[in-house]
Amino acid sequence: MQTYSMATLAVGLALATVSVQAQPRTTKAGAANKTVSAAQLPEFAISKAEVEAHTYFLASDELQGRRTGELGNQVAARYIAEQFRSLGLKTPSGQTNYFQPIGLEKVKAATSGSLLVGKDTLKLGKELVVMAGSATDVTGEVIYVGYGLTNGEDGYKGRDVKGRIVVAQGGSPDAKGPSEIFRASAEKRKLAIEKGAAALIELYSESIPWGFVNQYFNREQIALPVSGANSSSVAHVWINNANNQYKQLKEAGQTVTLRTSGRPKTSVPSANVAGIIEGTDPKLKDEYVIVSAHFDHVGVGKQGGSAYQPEDSIFNGARDNAFGTVAILEAAKALSIKRPKRSVLVLALTGEEVGLLGSRYYAEHPLVPLKQTIFDLNSDGAGYNDTTIVSVIGLERTGARAEIEAGAKSAGLSVFAEPAPEQGLFDRSDNVSFAAKGIPAPTFSAGFKAFDEAIGKYYHQAIDNPESLDFNYVQRFCQAFAHTARLIADRATRPQWSAGDKYEAAAKALYGQ
Template identity: 55%
Template structure:
């Protein structure tokens, strides 16, 4: 039938339709914001991830050459952008004083008719080889500063429970150990023994803490360092004041070798004459756990490389892309970009930086750290400390701009706030959340890749990585342009440190 349609009718219809189209008002085309984070492309952060998490990088383990290669790669990205080294540094690399410590595993402790063997019952965390001959033992509850009230421990061995009565997870106990050593040493103790709770799997503790370890280098002293021991496993159950009155024997010795490692630091100066004296800190760690048995997980001869794509090439890419976009259109406040070594070995790089800052800590008004175990929800970004650190509105606005939502810590039992580099700033008083790829629980989707050899660069969504990086950069911009600095929530455990820092 179409071939017999009257030509005049057809022509009329076309003309009428054309007039209708011509008369129809045009809709205004929405304008994409001119800010450069809106112009990022998928391949931009992908370049960083594919390099840092490549097999050739062998897991970027702190103390190994590929960790330093990663640091140099990051430094050269900052140089290419024209950023300045932080503080009085001539280069972007901040040397971090670390040392590799290996125990000789020779030692035996005796109390009454019982004995403790190295690794089987106890391990040495720090200190010199020391001999005890019927040395008295003093029990000091949890070994906190308050627990020494009324106790004479000079020349005696202090025994304390691991952690504190209020500690909610093992990480709090690990974090407190160094302070306990100082408190015991200041009181003149001959040694500190911490008794680990039976529920802490002793073999895992031994694997992580009794072998070769990298730590912040100990200061040289004229007198030998006091031994710090952990007792665990079956020995912890009977090691109490009823059975232990004095100890004889010898602790293991340690060999220490300096380790060459670096943080990376760069500065972008802000545009506001007054606010540029304040800094927003953008941080992420770039190290991972290495290869083979060092990785701590399952591996095979075919694949023994723990690539660390999600943890934390992902977060490192976010910081690098933020550096690029913020340098194109500068915010009001200055920005300090920090990339840390040694996070996987106990937040070593950020702890070192916090004690040796390149920019005065009191000038740093906020730290937006990026780290994570992976993701199971690409509609989200997850922010650990969202409700505590005073920039919730800005982070939510940034996520919304790229079609994402924000959720607060979905696994508070994990103690995640105190398990990443942000806590090194929080402990000094700086509001410091961690933004992580979106997750709503720790499930098989997380554990499939978290610290596994399967965490290769080809297993992530680069479209989601792009949105994550855009959100991170835009949130940083919004925070850096705020008229007033963010504040800790009232009553937060880190609020007193902030009051001291910013007074």
């Protein structure tokens, strides 16, 4: 696809912003409390033309695939912020603008790496991947620390690892999906750094195929920095421990030699974008519903991770996730025209495609108290293969089924629950960062029932362009999403996790239930 100049980009941004500013707004409390019929609610005035305008800008060639850390991602963030400004959204307390800055790191791939274990030499690109650290050449005895996630008997208790090589089991007892495995890995690296270890070796035998792991970590990554004085120097590697073939590394007295070129890091600025719609109820306005979507995508050419043609190397990401981003923009407009009882935090997240980074950062640095956050309605998806439905991951678990079904029905759509269960989708999008803190958080997705050919044709492919979307469906999806958000924000009681859900304990800890 053709690449345009920054001047053209600036003009497009200005025109798109002006078009939204020209839309009528009513945000006075009196107007917000005025009784209207459901059909008169502003979400049902969402226009196809406006939905198209947002999508064509966010998924344009000029934004170069919106990759986190790249200029196109920053321009998308600015566009979203200016929509918030035009709608009169408030900035979060303590903020002077709509941006939540995040200092990320761009981590280059290692160029060499080896681990000598007895007579075996494990090599980079085969049995070994380098996760982090600077150039390293260290020989010594290993100390096994279980999963390496605690100071207890099954971790570091009684073990002096300062200046020594730590070996940990991969993953964690609860880690099932990729995000959980990667999160556990980052946590054990942080703890190893705090304990003064010289290197960390993880014995990998998790559910993600080793071939994928090998390919993914032997290219550039974007990451949240790990705190600690020695975080840049501690080597961290995974080795393929399928069939427990390197179980001897768990035994005392084993000596290994680890050599890596390291993974150089540079700082990369990025940001989430957040605006607040204050609720109308004197008591309930202190509670918040988040409507969220990630606005990043995978970039251009080799960054995209999939095949592409020379004439079309931009991974525009219309379905994933300009689609969801437009949904939160339209919800922001509707809910600001007629405000609900509870306050709403409209949250556009960066870094989802590179490890749920924006939502992970927000969960650790919330802009409104997590204890006062009763729900996250997240929108994300790989695409659609059924334009008569919305698909909801977590419908049965997160306590707002009635509102979600009513919201979809209001736009002439029905709800399909838990599509493609074999994919473990609940733990693969930004909603899981909120769920892990205890906040009920389903993902409201474009209609699909399975990862079939219609999904695979566009998912993370260069042909995922706005021209291929059914905008009549996108319009109805946005109406359904906005009305669902309103119904949840107007509920008399808070939604609750289903009894026995794995995130129920976190909710009890957060809310004091």
